[in-house]
Amino acid sequence: MKKEHLNISQVSMAFPTPTGSFLALDKVSLIIEEGEFVSLIGHSGCGKSTVLNVVAGLHQATEGGVVLDGKEVNEPGPDRAVVFQNHSLLPWLTAYQNVELAVKQVFGKTKSHSEMKDWIEHNLELVHMEHAMHKRPDEISGGMKQRVGIARALAMQPKVLLMDEPFGALDALTRAHMQESLMEIQNELNNTVIMITHDVDEAVLLSDRIVMMTNGPAATIGEILKVELERPRNRVQLADDTEYNRYRQRVLSFLYERQHVPVEKETPRLSVAGAEAA
Numbered sequence: 001m002k003k004e005h006l007n008i009s010q011v012s013m014a015f016p017t018p019t020g021s022f023l024a025l026d027k028v029s030l031i032i033e034e035g036e037f038v039s040l041i042g043h044s045g046c047g048k049s050t051v052l053n054v055v056a057g058l059h060q061a062t063e064g065g066v067v068l069d070g071k072e073v074n075e076p077g078p079d080r081a082v083v084f085q086n087h088s089l090l091p092w093l094t095a096y097q098n099v100e101l102a103v104k105q106v107f108g109k110t111k112s113h114s115e116m117k118d119w120i121e122h123n124l125e126l127v128h129m130e131h132a133m134h135k136r137p138d139e140i141s142g143g144m145k146q147r148v149g150i151a152r153a154l155a156m157q158p159k160v161l162l163m164d165e166p167f168g169a170l171d172a173l174t175r176a177h178m179q180e181s182l183m184e185i186q187n188e189l190n191n192t193v194i195m196i197t198h199d200v201d202e203a204v205l206l207s208d209r210i211v212m213m214t215n216g217p218a219a220t221i222g223e224i225l226k227v228e229l230e231r232p233r234n235r236v237q238l239a240d241d242t243e244y245n246r247y248r249q250r251v252l253s254f255l256y257e258r259q260h261v262p263v264e265k266e267t268p269r270l271s272v273a274g275a276e277a278a
């Protein structure tokens with residue numbers, strides 16, 4: 001038995017909206033082991049990002065809470081690095097400088113200047129960006145920007161890497177490359193990862209467990225699938241592997257038979273400027 005690492009316990013989340021309180025999550029509970037790769041999958045708007053944001057400390061759960069290595073999470077911290085779908089790099093800084101900013105924040109007091117330089121370069125090498133580290137975001141492709149975002153997150157040496165549809169905006173081939181890199185990195189560093197995806201193949205290929213969420217309101221975990229395919233995993237070989245297809249089938253049937261595809265609709269939100277509420 002590995003030790004409990006991250007405990008998401010009875011997390012409920014109600015958002016105030018112009019038409020009253022909206023219960024997005026209802027008692028979401030999940031215990032994650034160190035080094036585990038967990039994907040969250042579910043239809044758009046079911047509450048995946050909300051779960052991730054609670055773990056990141058960006059949202060405070062209305063009920064329940066999150067404990068990481070025995071410590072309650074109630075604000076963002078470098079032990080939980082987040083990678084969003086849209087890289088969020090600073091456009092006026094090079095790839096190197098973007099990673100440097102995070103590294104200085106975490107290791108500014110403990111690493112020397114040259115140790116930090118080695119560490120930044122090492123992390124950019126991990127994501128195969130060594131050739132373009134001195135380029136700015138507008139000089140590199142979307143996939144490369146995501147790589148830098150991942151390098152920046154890894155360089156913080158987080159206990160947990162949180163990824164919200166990290167490859168969602170990339171074309172299929174780039175996406176496949178990124179999945180390979182992520183598997184390599186995880187194999188090497190054994191990070192704990194929670195990744196949101198809506199891609200069934202991506203979830204099966206990468207995960208130790210796939211957490212399937214029911215539709216909202218009051219979304220919760222509907223089913224958890226343990227993926228026991230051997231690693232390293234090879235997408236080409238798995239394509240006609242019976243086990244692989246059984247897992248895939250299981251997730252598809254949850255999403256398309258047990259949960260109906262919701263009609264796209266936005267809950268009205270209270271925004272600071274009041275501009276979004278419509």
Ligand SMILES: Nc1ncnc2c1ncn2[C@@H]1O[C@H](COP(=O)(O)OP(=O)(O)O)[C@@H](O)[C@H]1O
Nearest residue numbers: 015024044045046047048049050266267269270
């Ligand atoms: N700040 C907010 N205010 C009001 N409703 C919100 C807010 N954030 C998210 N929601 C609602 O909560 C539900 C879950 O959202 P989200 O976690 O973003 O879903 P997902 O990431 O699965 O697409 C949606 O119905 C969304 O409209």
Ligand SMILES: [Mg+2]
Nearest residue numbers: 048049050164
């Ligand atoms: Mg989302």
